Amino acid sequence: MAQGPDTLKVNERFGPHRGYASGTRLASNIEPDRVVNTHCCFCGQQCGIQLKVKDNEVVGFEPWYEFPFNRGMLCPKGVKRYLQGSHPDRLLHALQRDPAAPGGFRATEYDAAVRVAADAIARIQTEHGNDAFAVLTGASLTTEKAYLMGKFARVCLRTANIDYNGRLCMVSAAAGNKLAFGIDRAANPWSDILKAEVIWISGANVAECAPITTEYVWQARDNGARIIVVDPRITPMARTCDLFLPVKPGRDVALFNGILQLMIEHDWLDHDFIEKHTAGFEKLAEHVSTWTPARTSRISGVPEKSIRQAAEWWGQAKTSFLMHARGIEHHSHGVQNVLGAINIVLASGRIGRENCGYATITGQGNGQGGREHGQKCDQLPGARDIANPEHRAHIAQVWGVEPDDLPGRGVDAYEIIRKIDRGEIRGLLSICFNPIVSLPDNNFVRRALEKLDFFVSIDFFLNETARHADIVLPGSLHEEDEGTVTQTEGRVIKINKAIDCPGEARQDWRIIQDIAAALGRPHGLAFSSPREIFDELRVASRGGVADYSGITYEKIEKQYGVFWPCPSDDHPGTPRLFEPGAWNPIATGAGPFYFPDGRARFNVAEYTPPTEDVDQEYPVILTTGRVVSQFLSGTQTRRIGPLVDQYPEPRIEMHPQLAESLGVQDGDWVTAESRRGDCTLRAMVVTTIRPDTVFIPYHWPGRKSANQLTISAQDPISKIPEYKVCAVRLRKAEHAPEYAEQLEPQQG
Numbered sequence: 001m002a003q004g005p006d007t008l009k010v011n012e013r014f015g016p017h018r019g020y021a022s023g024t025r026l027a028s029n030i031e032p033d034r035v036v037n038t039h040c041c042f043c044g045q046q047c048g049i050q051l052k053v054k055d056n057e058v059v060g061f062e063p064w065y066e067f068p069f070n071r072g073m074l075c076p077k078g079v080k081r082y083l084q085g086s087h088p089d090r091l092l093h094a095l096q097r098d099p100a101a102p103g104g105f106r107a108t109e110y111d112a113a114v115r116v117a118a119d120a121i122a123r124i125q126t127e128h129g130n131d132a133f134a135v136l137t138g139a140s141l142t143t144e145k146a147y148l149m150g151k152f153a154r155v156c157l158r159t160a161n162i163d164y165n166g167r168l169c170m171v172s173a174a175a176g177n178k179l180a181f182g183i184d185r186a187a188n189p190w191s192d193i194l195k196a197e198v199i200w201i202s203g204a205n206v207a208e209c210a211p212i213t214t215e216y217v218w219q220a221r222d223n224g225a226r227i228i229v230v231d232p233r234i235t236p237m238a239r240t241c242d243l244f245l246p247v248k249p250g251r252d253v254a255l256f257n258g259i260l261q262l263m264i265e266h267d268w269l270d271h272d273f274i275e276k277h278t279a280g281f282e283k284l285a286e287h288v289s290t291w292t293p294a295r296t297s298r299i300s301g302v303p304e305k306s307i308r309q310a311a312e313w314w315g316q317a318k319t320s321f322l323m324h325a326r327g328i329e330h331h332s333h334g335v336q337n338v339l340g341a342i343n344i345v346l347a348s349g350r351i352g353r354e355n356c357g358y359a360t361i362t363g364q365g366n367g368q369g370g371r372e373h374g375q376k377c378d379q380l381p382g383a384r385d386i387a388n389p390e391h392r393a394h395i396a397q398v399w400g401v402e403p404d405d406l407p408g409r410g411v412d413a414y415e416i417i418r419k420i421d422r423g424e425i426r427g428l429l430s431i432c433f434n435p436i437v438s439l440p441d442n443n444f445v446r447r448a449l450e451k452l453d454f455f456v457s458i459d460f461f462l463n464e465t466a467r468h469a470d471i472v473l474p475g476s477l478h479e480e481d482e483g484t485v486t487q488t489e490g491r492v493i494k495i496n497k498a499i500d501c502p503g504e505a506r507q508d509w510r511i512i513q514d515i516a517a518a519l520g521r522p523h524g525l526a527f528s529s530p531r532e533i534f535d536e537l538r539v540a541s542r543g544g545v546a547d548y549s550g551i552t553y554e555k556i557e558k559q560y561g562v563f564w565p566c567p568s569d570d571h572p573g574t575p576r577l578f579e580p581g582a583w584n585p586i587a588t589g590a591g592p593f594y595f596p597d598g599r600a601r602f603n604v605a606e607y608t609p610p611t612e613d614v615d616q617e618y619p620v621i622l623t624t625g626r627v628v629s630q631f632l633s634g635t636q637t638r639r640i641g642p643l644v645d646q647y648p649e650p651r652i653e654m655h656p657q658l659a660e661s662l663g664v665q666d667g668d669w670v671t672a673e674s675r676r677g678d679c680t681l682r683a684m685v686v687t688t689i690r691p692d693t694v695f696i697p698y699h700w701p702g703r704k705s706a707n708q709l710t711i712s713a714q715d716p717i718s719k720i721p722e723y724k725v726c727a728v729r730l731r732k733a734e735h736a737p738e739y740a741e742q743l744e745p746q747q748g
Contacts, residue, residue: 030059036498037064039485040078041140041478042631044362045069045212046487047078048560051479051498058082058479058498068560069190069487075211076629080640084477085499087639089461091474092503105472110504114511117429117471118518120454121157124427130158130407134416134425138432139166139363139370140632141508142483142495144533146366147381147540148509148525149431150374153407155399155524156516160410161425163377165433167413170367171376171718172329173360176338180346180601181578182586182594183545184383185368185490188321188357189563189575190216195355196321198313200228202252202341203327203724204361207236208628210325210488213361220321228310230255230302231327232623233653233695234688243309246690248301249623250610250725252328256340257605258296259311261288263347268315270349277591278346280602287604299607301690320350325361326625330723332611332713340605347602352578352592362488364632365478369486372546373537377410381537382544391544398540399524412719414439414712421448429515431458431475431508436465437633437701440710440721441676458511463635464701474505481507483530484556489575491561492551509533542567543585545594610725611713612675614692618727620658621693622672624706625724634699650704651684652730653695659685662732669733669740672696674726677708680737694728703739 032052039046048067052060061082063072094113095105108116124133135157137149146164153162174184181187193199193216206213214237221227227241230252238244247255263269264285274281297304314320322345328337342358350356362368373381381398384391386409396403411419417439419425428449439445449455449468457466458475466472479498486492501507506514509530516525527533531553542549550566551573563573567583574582578592578600591598614621629646630637637643652670664670666685671678672694681696681704689695696706711726 030054032059035062036479036496038479038496038498039493040074040365041081041636042077042365043210044364044367044488045210046365046485046493047074047212049074049078049081051082053498056499058085066560069489069491070212073212073215076646077631077637077643080642083640083642084636085479087461089639090502091460091462091472092505094474094504095462095472097470110473110506113471113473114514114518117456117473118515120456120470121427121429121515122519124453125157128426131161132425133157133159133427133429134161134419135159136413136416136428136430136433136435137162137164137375139164139169139367140365141370141375141432142481142485142530143366143369143373143492144483144530144537145509146370146375147373147537148512148527148533150379150381151399151524152512152516155401156519156521158405158407160377160407161416161419162375162410163413163416164370164375165413165435165438166364166367166371166376167719168438168721168723169326169363170329170360170371172331172334172715172720173324173338174371175335175718176342177360179335179603180339180342183577184371185546185564185577186359186362186488187351187577188359189489189491190359192355192357192576193217193321194219195223196220196225196319196357198226198228198317198320200230200314200320200322201237202230202322202324203329204323204325205231205233205235205237205327205625206361209363209626210361211628213323226313228313232690232693239688243306243313245302245306245310248690249621249693250331250333251300251607252337253333253340253605254291254296254299254607255302255307256337256344257288257291257607258293258300258307259314260284260344260347261291261296262293262308262311263315263344264288266311266315268311269347273349274347277593277599278602279597279599281347284343284602284604314344314348317348317350319355320348321355321357321359323359323361326363327724330720331725332715332722333606333608334715334720335717336605336607339603343602343605346600352576352580354576357576359488366485368488368490369484369492372486373541377412382541382548383546384544394543395540398536401523412714414714414719414721417445417448420451423451426453428452428455429458430455430465434463434465434633434635436468437463437705437707438698439712440707440723441712442705442707443677444712458508459635460505461635461639463633473511474503475511476501476505476507480505481509481530484534484553486564487561490563492548492556492564493561494553494556545586547585611722612711612725612727614727618674618729620728620730622674622706622709622726622728623693623695623724624698624710625695626699627697630697630699632699633701638699647697650681650697650700650706652681653684653686653689654730655689655691655693656685656687657691658694658730659683662730664732669736671731671733672709672728673730674709674711674728676711679703679705679708680733694730698723703737
């Protein structure tokens with residue numbers, strides 16, 4: 001397929017601008033028609049916000065002080081989120097690829113575009129089989145849309161090949177939680193952070209990626225908590241912590257094993273908890289016996305003295321809270337890292353009670369709910385297993401189909417791309433996913449997508465991946481629809497519709513149902529509202545681990561969210577998992593964990609080095625992550641002027657020692673090259689990173705993309721890619737890159 005046009009040119013030709021460029025601040029003296037309580041559209045914290053609406057336009061915001069998670073506080077992204085709706089790049093019409101048209105697309109009537117998409121799907125599946133058409137979805141969709149996408153793929157398309165971009169985010173945490181606890185959810189509400197004596201933060205740059213969580217940690221510090229931060233970079237939280245452990249990227253499981261060895265050596269264990277509520281400790285203790293402080297230090301890169309101090313603080317605490325994020329999960333052994341973290345929590349016995357806990361920090365807006373109700377390749381609603389006959393029978397009954405008619409387990413998102421490259425998948429529908437920016441080794445991804453027979457994309461901006469589509473259908477922004485999401489604590493909350501879709505844009509769930517109708521396969525896909533979808537989801541989830549059956553829109557509004565599991569109308573929800581006596585549909589024993597015997601599992605966490613370690617040819621470690629003003633592939637935040645102003649372009653962050661060896665000063669152009677690609681960016685010389693490591697944020701496309709360099713190696717269990725470690729070589733660039741002339745002035 002030919003490369004598509006840039007987004008601005010598309011709307012200059014096919015749709016009117018809606019009044020505001022991304023750099024424009026809306027007038028503060030506009031009197032709104034109404035104020036709508038809803039939530040931020042970005043990360044998994046899902047902070048409460050009030051949107052001000054005037055003439056079907058979001059014109060500003062007010063703090064929502066009553067919502068308990070953020071109590072009116074917002075990060076820079078939340079404050080400016082409302083500006084994107086009036087960006088001139090907003091898709092107002094369906095587009096059809098036309099090489100003869102300026103920019104490669106022409107506007108087309110919505111129903112005609114849906115018909116073209118349906119005809120292409122039918123042709124591909126008739127000629128090549130149902131699995132020759134795949135679906136890629138997003139973890140920023142509401143739970144209703146996530147549920148609908150799973151049903152659409154399996155009932156309408158009858159394809160096994162559906163997966164989602166949460167594959168890039170939370171799946172290692174999910175897999176580790178299921179192996180240890182039998183359930184995939186943060187074990188605690190964030191209020192339990194406040195009175196913990198020790199807070200351990202691994203691989204989570206909370207100050208930039210989850211700023212409201214930072215407030216909880218600071219309150220705990222004010223209450224006397226000691227803060228331990230583990231990261232290869234001295235992040236903002238690390239600058240004020242009590243103990244910083246500068247781990248070498250990819251070596252976290254070695255550190256956790258070493259901590260547990262010291263806990264055992266000094267008998268900093270809760271023997272009663274281990275005996276009554278866990279299994280597998282003896283085997284694990286034998287495994288970690290070889291992880292002496294000296295060995296742990298040599299492999300992890302953390303000084304032995306600091307390892308001993310961390311073990312002492314953690315081991316002797318009476319209350320504690322451990323949290324982690326992508327820093328330990330984005331690895332080819334990410335599940336092992338997660339299990340290592342869980343092991344030191346279980347050994348302490350500090351879980352399932354007030355002020356003691358463990359949590360994974362959700363990245364995407366509905367990263368939790370999006371992995372519970374059926375858009376994963378191996379999953380059915382209620383966090384059921386698609387390979388389990390009983391689970392299949394339950395969902396088949398709800399959906400009015402035979403269990404044998406449901407496809408089996410599909411493949412993960414990256415394997416879908418590989419199957420496209422091999423010609424096994426010929427068609428693709430993508431919604432709320434930008435794989436050309438967000439997947440590793442993205443030059444390969446681009447080449448693969450160009451091989452598709454047909455590609456239809458649903459989105460509200462023409463993102464970099466959609467430029468390769470044959471049909472683009474204009475979808476809905478967060479504030480243009482209603483539904484639920486499940487935020488980082490496990491609290492199900494309500495997104496309220498504030499405005500209507502502009503132009504010919506449609507709510508995403510309506511577009512999916514229109515495609516099903518055009519295919520002549522509307523069975524089970526004729527919902528009239530998100531509430532109707534949610535009510536069916538409640539039935540589908542009943543009896544599953546992720547049981548939403550007792551949650552209603554009204555209960556959510558009344559309680560400011562409902563923590564799942566919530567198995568009945570009179571059940572209040574479950575803010576804290578694993579408390580004695582808490583509802584548990586799995587355990588027949590006395591314990592609180594989600595296994596038949598009620599016991600949590602210790603798991604041996606094996607250390608393996610990164611798939612691609614440094615060598616003489618590529619001697620520097622590259623790690624990637626976020627910056628505070630940008631989000632994911634940047635489709636939204638790169639169109640919000642004040643956020644662009646805050647961090648206009650990616651930079652290569654490096655230590656002064658490394659910079660000196662290259663003859664590089666701050667602001668110089670530097671080329672980073674891996675075995676897969678290269679990019680040239682300005683250097684940011686800082687003392688807050690390990691000398692053997694460089695950091696590049698991943699929010700930018702094209703020649704500025706960090707994912708030109710990253711490796712597509714995956715965890716064997718979770719299939720999450722190894723974004724956090726690959727080997728690169730660096731050199732001072734002889735001249736600025738071609739794109740540099742586009743950098744000034746920056747207007748978003």
